[in-house]
Amino acid sequence: MTDSIDRIADIWGPLTPHARGTVWPARVDTHLEEGITPDSVDHWVQSACVLCSNGCGCDIAVKDGRMVGVRGRGGDVVNHGRLGPKGLYGSTPWASSPDRLTRPLVRRDGVLVESDWHTAMGKVVEMSKRLLDEKGPLSLGFYTSGQLFIEEYYALAVIGKACLGTPHMDGNTRLCTATAAASFKESFGADGQPGSYTDIEHCDAIFLFGHNMAETQTVLWTRILDRTRGPNPPTLVCVDPRRTRVADEAIRTGGVHLAAKVGTNLALMNALTRELFVNDWVDHEWVQEHTVGQQDLLKTVEHCTPEWAGEICGLDPADIRRAARIFGESDHVLSTVLQGFYQSHQATAASVAVNNLHLLRGQIGKVGSGVLQMNGQPTAQNNRECGADGDLPGFRNWDNAAHVQELADLWDVDASVIPHWAPPTNAMEIFRHAEEGTIGMLWVSATNPAVSMPQSARIRKILGGDQCFVVVQDLFMTETAQLADVVLPAAGWGEKTGTFTNVNRTVHLSEKAVEPPGEAKSDLEIFTLYAELMGFTDRSGRPLPSWRGPEEAFEAWKAATAGRPVDYTGLSYDKLRGPSGIPWPVNIRTAPDGTDRLYTDAVFPTHTDECETYGHDLLTGGAVTETEHRALAPAGRAFLKGCEWTPAHEVPSDEYPLLFTTGRTVYQFHTRTKTGRARRLNEAAPDAWVELSTEDAASLEVTEGDVVRVESPRGAIEVQARVGRVMKGAVFAPFHYGTWDLPDAKVDDPSRQANELTMTVWDPVSKQPYFKTAACRVVKVRDGHRPSPAPTTAASAPPRADVPPTRGGTPTSSVMLDPIPLYPNDPAQSPGAGRVAVLPEGDARTSEGDRS
Numbered sequence: 001m002t003d004s005i006d007r008i009a010d011i012w013g014p015l016t017p018h019a020r021g022t023v024w025p026a027r028v029d030t031h032l033e034e035g036i037t038p039d040s041v042d043h044w045v046q047s048a049c050v051l052c053s054n055g056c057g058c059d060i061a062v063k064d065g066r067m068v069g070v071r072g073r074g075g076d077v078v079n080h081g082r083l084g085p086k087g088l089y090g091s092t093p094w095a096s097s098p099d100r101l102t103r104p105l106v107r108r109d110g111v112l113v114e115s116d117w118h119t120a121m122g123k124v125v126e127m128s129k130r131l132l133d134e135k136g137p138l139s140l141g142f143y144t145s146g147q148l149f150i151e152e153y154y155a156l157a158v159i160g161k162a163c164l165g166t167p168h169m170d171g172n173t174r175l176c177t178a179t180a181a182a183s184f185k186e187s188f189g190a191d192g193q194p195g196s197y198t199d200i201e202h203c204d205a206i207f208l209f210g211h212n213m214a215e216t217q218t219v220l221w222t223r224i225l226d227r228t229r230g231p232n233p234p235t236l237v238c239v240d241p242r243r244t245r246v247a248d249e250a251i252r253t254g255g256v257h258l259a260a261k262v263g264t265n266l267a268l269m270n271a272l273t274r275e276l277f278v279n280d281w282v283d284h285e286w287v288q289e290h291t292v293g294q295q296d297l298l299k300t301v302e303h304c305t306p307e308w309a310g311e312i313c314g315l316d317p318a319d320i321r322r323a324a325r326i327f328g329e330s331d332h333v334l335s336t337v338l339q340g341f342y343q344s345h346q347a348t349a350a351s352v353a354v355n356n357l358h359l360l361r362g363q364i365g366k367v368g369s370g371v372l373q374m375n376g377q378p379t380a381q382n383n384r385e386c387g388a389d390g391d392l393p394g395f396r397n398w399d400n401a402a403h404v405q406e407l408a409d410l411w412d413v414d415a416s417v418i419p420h421w422a423p424p425t426n427a428m429e430i431f432r433h434a435e436e437g438t439i440g441m442l443w444v445s446a447t448n449p450a451v452s453m454p455q456s457a458r459i460r461k462i463l464g465g466d467q468c469f470v471v472v473q474d475l476f477m478t479e480t481a482q483l484a485d486v487v488l489p490a491a492g493w494g495e496k497t498g499t500f501t502n503v504n505r506t507v508h509l510s511e512k513a514v515e516p517p518g519e520a521k522s523d524l525e526i527f528t529l530y531a532e533l534m535g536f537t538d539r540s541g542r543p544l545p546s547w548r549g550p551e552e553a554f555e556a557w558k559a560a561t562a563g564r565p566v567d568y569t570g571l572s573y574d575k576l577r578g579p580s581g582i583p584w585p586v587n588i589r590t591a592p593d594g595t596d597r598l599y600t601d602a603v604f605p606t607h608t609d610e611c612e613t614y615g616h617d618l619l620t621g622g623a624v625t626e627t628e629h630r631a632l633a634p635a636g637r638a639f640l641k642g643c644e645w646t647p648a649h650e651v652p653s654d655e656y657p658l659l660f661t662t663g664r665t666v667y668q669f670h671t672r673t674k675t676g677r678a679r680r681l682n683e684a685a686p687d688a689w690v691e692l693s694t695e696d697a698a699s700l701e702v703t704e705g706d707v708v709r710v711e712s713p714r715g716a717i718e719v720q721a722r723v724g725r726v727m728k729g730a731v732f733a734p735f736h737y738g739t740w741d742l743p744d745a746k747v748d749d750p751s752r753q754a755n756e757l758t759m760t761v762w763d764p765v766s767k768q769p770y771f772k773t774a775a776c777r778v779v780k781v782r783d784g785h786r787p788s789p790a791p792t793t794a795a796s797a798p799p800r801a802d803v804p805p806t807r808g809g810t811p812t813s814s815v816m817l818d819p820i821p822l823y824p825n826d827p828a829q830s831p832g833a834g835r836v837a838v839l840p841e842g843d844a845r846t847s848e849g850d851r852s
């Protein structure tokens, strides 16, 4: 047992290195509020962390009706007991923050005033009915989240699709993981993570494409460190314009850090693809049998030599060759992809190119070889599954009449009500409609677009204008809520029950631990209350949705997944109360205990009648028709799809000579509504900054901590500079810092919000906005006289040693469990086998999935 670990200073906690093919040891991390001891906790309530997509299993400590801490669940497949700094320090303090929303608010004479549910919902219902009467369902829009529960998304999807019939529904998942979904659909026919976290235990190389996992999925990164620091470690390759801790580890393991210029991912990917062909690292037999499109792909990348890509990306061609060799000569490669690809130029094409590499090597659906097109938000996956992001529930194809009819039968409504006459409206278009007032009511739940959407000045104007009535449903008075016409107080995590699914399809139940404050209601209660007040019914006159409460909603959702790749039918709340979350598909007949890895039979859901989309041209976004899809006869084979590289929309010019890119830091979550209220986390990264390369800082005569003004054609920010580890020619800004915690006088000018600078441009296929490619200029404003507030512990670390190190977490404890009886029925894990238990190769489910 190790006590008193400062997990602000020690982000990943004590390591438990182990050899390839052995079980990841368990380590149970606990943090309790000061003054609380494990003995004084009243009770523990089962849940999983909602501060990123990793979905670490945890229990919530409750004392006197308050959430006072968390403890990792040692038996959970996802985290084997570990929690990261956000999970430990950020999970609970926000809940008892004195500034929680406790009553509905309505705007009266220009000011938001406290009200009651009857009045506030009355206004929402009245506006909905008026718009429906006057303009029809297309005048109503919904913008939701990646942070609600399955039950809540499904309720919203039914309301939007079966009751109202509006195609204008999307989530902030559009900003987050729309490209993950799009790349799966293009390559494999449907959404769904092929790989598994257990691949980490078996791989010999790991490629991280635009993914700063060390800061954004800290527990998953610990899992990788436990391999790279053990015997026979995997080699890492990192593609990132910053020298992140991932890049450090790539270099340490003898791999490569490819600091490709922002916006050039696809050029690099095309060169890597070409290398596989020219060195004959292709598994010809597998490709022949299980894919279509090889010849076209070869033609697309034929001219993409490492020299050609090196020129575009600013890379040494030898490094590109080295990275390609690692991919081509490793038997088991695991790849992860995230925002450096999804939010950067040619997002879908570059992410599909990662799938292509795996398909060409025949490395998919096999132990140790997998793709993790990552998610970011804890429940982004569920929004995509349930269809509150515009897709149809259950990965159904809106363009397939049979799929639409299945839903119409399930909901007992006429198929013509379900919007399927055109592709669903994406978030960027929804805001455009709201800007014009053609959407007359926009209902925003669990997201803060005033800070998180690109080009903030425009978004504030849309939300604050009279052309559109805005409803905001949140825990706090966010920058978005301040602009709303009606504000609805929501219950958050731990204050309601529901389920959600992490990156690798693992479903967790999160039980209610405490009462929500004041009159706050769960999002499920709010949505079903709306349905009731609107009087929605099915064709037989029964209320729609007919179910109430989370467990009934979950049962209804299960019915919507029957026969689809995303099969939940074998799950139940009771089953989820076991020691671990369970990865879907779960089917009583075929996979009663869940499925660790998809496509083990190399059969993909690409059949024309089964697939979620007929696909797109990756360059233009032009849709493939059903007839064209049938002619390709994929019938279970995966698609190899290529695309030419083109330059980004905005490239450096004389006026704006630098590349502007944005992202995250380890201690803050998004717009900080939770982490900004957790003292330890907030003190570790209390204010905004920008990162400059040492070379650019020198030529701008900027030193550590100086105040600089960063300007793009759309806006400007003034913040302190960290002279740091970003590549020359690029500027990096965290996007976490809005205005909610600033004194009034400082709110407008000068701004510190990164999205003042970003542009309204999105990927042609996934429609995900590009937060990572813009041009900017930097001017020094004044001397800083003190270091910038950027943390010293990770990618924003300064090269200078005289900046005080980031410290300050209160004690947490880590208990090593040895031996590790994760699954008592697995002989490899029986007591005594301990940490070096050898897992059987082959059927992956025997390593992690067997929990019978």
Ligand SMILES: Nc1nc2c(c(=O)[nH]1)N[C@H]1C(S)=C(S)[C@@H](COP(=O)(O)OP(=O)(O)OC[C@H]3O[C@@H](n4cnc5c(=O)[nH]c(N)nc54)[C@H](O)[C@@H]3O)O[C@H]1N2
Pocket (backbone or CB within 6 Å): 051, 052, 053, 086, 176, 209, 210, 211, 212, 213, 215, 216, 217, 239, 240, 241, 242, 244, 260, 261, 262, 263, 264, 265, 338, 339, 340, 341, 344, 345, 375, 376, 377, 661, 662, 663, 664, 665, 666, 667, 668, 669, 670, 732, 772, 795
């Ligand atoms: N601490 C913390 N963790 C989080 C979150 C958080 O807010 N804070 N949010 C969660 C969510 S919702 C998400 S989506 C994930 C995001 O997780 P990540 O994708 O890992 O995070 P980002 O910082 O957005 O971007 C990753 C990296 O992309 C690099 N990058 C920028 N431009 C380019 C480019 O053009 N090409 C390439 N190859 N790389 C580029 C940046 O330098 C950055 O290091 O994190 C999740 N986890």
Ligand SMILES: Nc1nc2c(c(=O)[nH]1)N[C@H]1C(S)=C(S)[C@@H](COP(=O)(O)OP(=O)(O)OC[C@H]3O[C@@H](n4cnc5c(=O)[nH]c(N)nc54)[C@H](O)[C@@H]3O)O[C@H]1N2
Pocket (backbone or CB within 6 Å): 145, 146, 147, 148, 172, 175, 176, 177, 339, 343, 376, 377, 445, 446, 447, 448, 449, 451, 452, 453, 454, 473, 474, 475, 476, 478, 490, 491, 492, 493, 523, 662, 663, 664, 669, 670, 671, 672, 673, 674, 735, 754, 755, 758, 771
């Ligand atoms: N420049 C730039 N911009 C970005 C990104 C970037 O990398 N760069 N990343 C993008 C990405 S990947 C993401 S995911 C978005 C995130 O952007 P947002 O979704 O705007 O970020 P959050 O701060 O997580 O907002 C979630 C809101 O939901 C509230 N909330 C939490 N739980 C609940 C609940 O149970 N019910 C209700 N009703 N409300 C709840 C919180 O208080 C908070 O206000 O930002 C995007 N914007």
Ligand code: SF4
Pocket (backbone or CB within 6 Å): 049, 050, 051, 052, 053, 054, 055, 056, 079, 082, 083, 084, 085, 086, 087, 088, 216, 217, 218, 219, 220
């Ligand atoms: S890795 Fe993500 S899910 Fe796990 S504890 Fe950290 S924030 Fe929570």
Ligand SMILES: [Mo]
Pocket (backbone or CB within 6 Å): 175, 176, 177, 375, 376, 377
């Ligand atoms: Mo995200």
